[in-house]
Every structure is written in structure tokens, then in C-alpha cells.
Amino acid sequence: MVKIDLRPGSSGSKDGHHNGGTADMAKETPIQPLSRQPDIVDVTVGDLVRSERIRVGLSQTQLGESIGVTFQQIQKYERGVNRISASMLTRIARALGVSVASLFPSDEEAPSGRPSLGAIAGGHELAECYIAISPNERAALLGVARALARRNVD
Known part of the structure; x- marks a missing residue:
């Protein structure tokens, strides 16, 4: 890890000596790349x-x-x-x-x-069908969906 002295009167370099300006500082302090993952x-x-x-x-x-x-x-x-x-x-x-x-x-x-x-894909249609079926059929469908979801996790 590079330490840079930023106190008033310091040159900003890691050893306290002025050695050529900001271009030298850029070489001394690595810049972390931004994450490639979407926010x-x-x-x-x-x-x-x-x-x-x-x-x-x-x-x-x-x-x-x-x-x-x-x-x-x-x-x-x-x-x-x-x-x-x-x-x-x-x-x-x-x-x-x-x-x-x-x-x-x-x-x-x-x-x-x-x-x-x-x-x-098909999510809205699935929701509409779910609403249209009876409470007993919903319970059965939910049971099947849970079993399928568990199978895909394991």
C-alpha cells in the first residue's frame, strides 16, 4: 500500500520529496476499476x-x-x-x-x-390464471410450484 503525505507543505509524494508533479503521483497510487456488475x-x-x-x-x-x-x-x-x-x-x-x-x-x-x-415470460398470464382458479386449486398449484422450486435449488 502506498502512503501519500497530504499535510500542508508536503509535496504529495510518498517519500516527501517533489519528484515531477501529478503524473508521478498517478503512477504511485493505483486506481481501483469500477465494478462490471450492474447496480x-x-x-x-x-x-x-x-x-x-x-x-x-x-x-x-x-x-x-x-x-x-x-x-x-x-x-x-x-x-x-x-x-x-x-x-x-x-x-x-x-x-x-x-x-x-x-x-x-x-x-x-x-x-x-x-x-x-x-x-x-408468461408471468402475467400465470398470475391471471392463478386469480381465475378456485382457492383449492390455488393451494394445489402453489404446492406444485414449491416442490418444483425446491427441486431447482437442491
Whole structure:
């Protein structure tokens, strides 16, 4: 670890001697690279965009065309790989017919990094079917879903 003396009157170098300015300091203090992992909030916002896009029945291409970007850019937004600027989030919200606030996680729920049911292909349809069946059928379906989830974890 390199220690740099930043006290008034010091030259800023590790040995206390002035040795050529800021270029030398840059060589002496390594810069940590930023993480390549998407931020959890960006992933959550992207998940909410995807969920709303699916809910209204738009493809990534259709949403992209309506806001002036490619479907590849929509994919990156939805995965949280590329952050969505405030102006772009406003355009997306208008295209989806929702408020900008609805595309942010609520204060009560912390971003988990797991996709919501609405962001998974077939998720909305599954929820609609679940609502349409009887309470006994829901209990049976939930039991099957739990068994499948346990099998995939083990």
C-alpha cells in the first residue's frame, strides 16, 4: 500500500520529496476499476420497465421505436447493463402509459436483484390464471410450484 503525505507543505509524494508533479503521483497510487456488475437499483428499474412493457403488450422493438432507440438498447436497459437517464425514463414511462415513479422500486421493498413475476415470460398470464382458479386449486398449484422450486435449488 502506498502512503501519500497530504499535510500542508508536503509535496504529495510518498517519500516527501517533489519528484515531477501529478503524473508521478498517478503512477504511485493505483486506481481501483469500477465494478462490471450492474447496480441492483438499475437492475430493478430495468425489471420494472420489462414488466410494464410485457403488461401493455409491446415488444422490445416496438418500445425502442417509440422512444428512438434500438431493441438492443432496450435489452440493455431491461437487464440493468446500461443505466436509464431521467429523460429516457420519462420517454419510456410515456410510451408505456405509466408514471415515472411506477418504474422505481417502492420505499417499502428493497431491490432484491430477482426478477418480478411480471418480468418473466408468461408471468402475467400465470398470475391471471392463478386469480381465475378456485382457492383449492390455488393451494394445489402453489404446492406444485414449491416442490418444483425446491427441486431447482437442491
